[in-house]
Amino acid sequence: GAVVSQHPSWVICKSGTSVKIECRSLDFQATTMFWYRQFPKQSLMLMATSNEGSKATYEQGVEKDKFLINHASLTLSTLTVTSAHPEDSSFYICSAQEGPYTFGSGTRLTVV
């Protein structure tokens, strides 16, 4: 079946630094990928829709200058959390609409 590989699985960074999370579609081409954020004991909240070759579409309330999304190829989408703060600590998950929707394994971000 379809596989989305997400890296890193966990990362710890200092406040003020930036962190990049990658999602790769291993055996299919993903024109569109979705990025979610999940706080402890809460649901997945859609942050943005990533479209290959064009600008991402952000959900209301999500800062596009803080959460930079790049979808430069049909197999790779990246999310960069810029100037990270402790409140950005969360579980970030990507997804592609394949089979029917395939999710990455998630990235646990801790900002200290």
Next chain:
Amino acid sequence: GESVGLHLPTLSVQEGDNSIINCAYSNSASDYFIWYKQESGKGPQFIIDIRSNMDKRQGQRVTVLLNKTVKHLSLQIAATQPGDSAVYFCARRAGGYNKLIFGAGTRLAVHP
């Protein structure tokens, strides 16, 4: 507005019993629904899906029921096993780019 919600935040069952997890949605334009299982620290795992032109769909030990009149979705798990312990989410396909909107989630705890 668009939302998918759940009636029960937690559900405890005995091993071998049947489990029923419920979900309500507010947007009657929803045409496709999915149930996901999420274990701690992992991405969502597809369980079963249903389109709005169906009332019921069965998989292995799982059944999804859709009542469009009252905008209600349920997941039935037969002969619940300890390995079924996880958080379960319903999700609805919505809007442009076919993004998924997730419900609040129900934690299922299976006791021996």
